[in-house]
Amino acid sequence: MKLITQSGSVRWALASLSLSMLMPSLDTSIANAGLPTLAHAFDATFQQVQWIVLAYLLAITTLIVSAGRLGDLVGRKRLLLSGIAIFTLASLACGLASSLGWLVAARAVQGLGAALMLALTVAFVADTVPKAQTGSAMGMLGTMSAIGTTLGPALGGVLISGVGWQAIFLVNVPVGVLNFVLAYRCLPADRPVARRDGFDVPGTLLLALTLGAYALAMTLGDWGALNLVLLLVAVVGAGMFLFVEAKASSPLIRLALFQDRRLSASMVMSVLVSTVMMATLVVGPFYLSGTLGLKAALVGLTLSVGPLVAVLAGVPAGRLVDRFGAQRMTVFGLTFMASGAGVLSIMPTGFGIPGYVAPIAVITASYALFQAANNTLIMSGVSTDQRGVIAGLLSLSRNLGLITGASVMGAVFAGNGMRVTFALAAGLIVLALVIALPARKRQLSAA
Structure with missing residues (x-):
């Protein structure tokens, strides 16, 4: 793809x-x-309407790597435009839904469009900016992700109450x-592909099965036999996927x-760091309301500090x-x-809101720095024909960390409290640091 060199064109491309x-x-x-409103509108239980959220997240998690690889094969701009169109039409279908089943199905299709957009957006950066x-x-892009996640609940509340x-x-x-118009007009055209490898259908299906089983195991509430069976399916599926990919002539993911x-180090670090960040989102409301005894409005205000940072x-x-x-x-x-x-794990409750907000601000700002650095580190050294699948893997590693953090770190907090939870969180980040330091030393020795 040709690099966009005019600053105005770059800005519009980045806007898209x-x-x-x-x-x-x-x-x-x-x-x-x-x-709550949807449960009332469709006369459904909370467990039933929860699938409105789960269908979307499961679709993204299971499809995002395949979406990135498909972009490498058929053209990233073409597929990104398809993703925007699918997401937009599925959103219209969600808004017109007359039953819960219709809404859940439309959310799954919306998740397909989201997977295409998330995988290909990061892959496009190298083709768009110097x-x-x-x-x-x-x-x-990290800022946009934070704005979206932060704005969602507040915007949703305003729209529901007003419209x-x-x-x-x-x-x-x-x-x-x-967005479709901007992407069509401002993103660089797909370059001609002299040879198109086949799309790895068996690998795609096995990976979707594996990731779907793992995500369901981690999100289906109280742990029981079903969760363990799903984890077993995920383990077996992962082994079969590796076997199939090693034999495939055009694998979904080249194991080499x-x-x-x-x-490899960047992917592992992304999982560990995302696990810790989800812990801050899961644990925060319970700590502020239960331990510090804050009212709901003050809890919401305090929780807004991290996303704002x-x-x-x-x-x-x-x-x-x-x-x-x-x-x-x-x-x-x-670091x-x-x-x-570490500070949050030993902070006395007597320090109140400032004792919680200050370490959270440090964690969140440092996470933004890590994300920008890690994404740059991964994508800057990737060949053009692999950018889509690598960007998909990067997004997948983040999603797996978030899913794991919500389940595992939530369980640790429920059983052991704030101190143990964030002592474990600090340990996970130290492990990520241990992984990062050898690469840093190799860089210094090379220089």
Whole structure:
């Protein structure tokens, strides 16, 4: 693909990529605010309406790697436009739903569009901005993701109270149309592909089965026999997937990619860090209301500090990566994350709200720095024909961390409390730091 060189064109292209990150991130959380209303509207139980959220997340988790690989094969712009169109039309179908089954099915299709958008947006950065500005672009996309996730519950509440539950889905339609036009006009055209490898259908199905089983095991509430069976299915599926990929002539994921220590390390670090970040989202409300005894309004205000820091830190974090290097900023980000989690694990409750907010602000700002650095580190060294699948793997590693964090860290908090939870969180970040430091030492020795 030709690099966009005019600054105005770059800005419009980045505007399209930002919307492509914002829209699916917004819909990850916007439906949560409407679950009580939707339960009443469809005369359903909470467990039933919860599938409005789960169908979307499961679709993204199971399809995102395949979406990235398909983009490498058929053209990223073509597939990103398809993803925007699918997401927009599915949002319209959600808003017009007359039954819960219809709404859940439409949310699953919306998740397909979201998987295409999330996988290909990151992959497009190298084709859109100069290499020296990659960190800034990654930071901006991180900011858009944070804005979407943060804005979702608040925007959902306003739309439901003012217009109705349909509005939380229909709001995507005009934004989607605008994004489609921007992407069509401003993103660089797909380059001709001399040879198209076949699409790995068996590998795709096995990976979807494996990821779907794992995600369900982690999200189906109280642990029991079904969760264990699903985990067993995930383990067996993973083994079969590796066997099939080793034999495939055109594999979904080339296993040789993981011989690159930098790539493997970055993926593992992404899972660990995302696990810890989900812990802050899961544990925070219970700690603030139960331990500190805050009222609901004050809990909401306090919880808004972390996402606000993420929004403000994204672009500056990207600029730091461009200036000082991705590997160095990865280590810095992890170091301060571990420090914040460690402080939170020993903070006396007598320090009240400031004792919670200050470490959370450090953790969140450091996470923004890590994300910008890690994304830059991974994508800057990837060949053009593998950017889509690697971007999909990067998004998958984050999703797996979030799913694991919600289940495992939530269970740790329920059984052991705040101190043990964040002591474990600090340990996970230290483990990520141990993984990052050898790569940093290799970089210094090479220099």
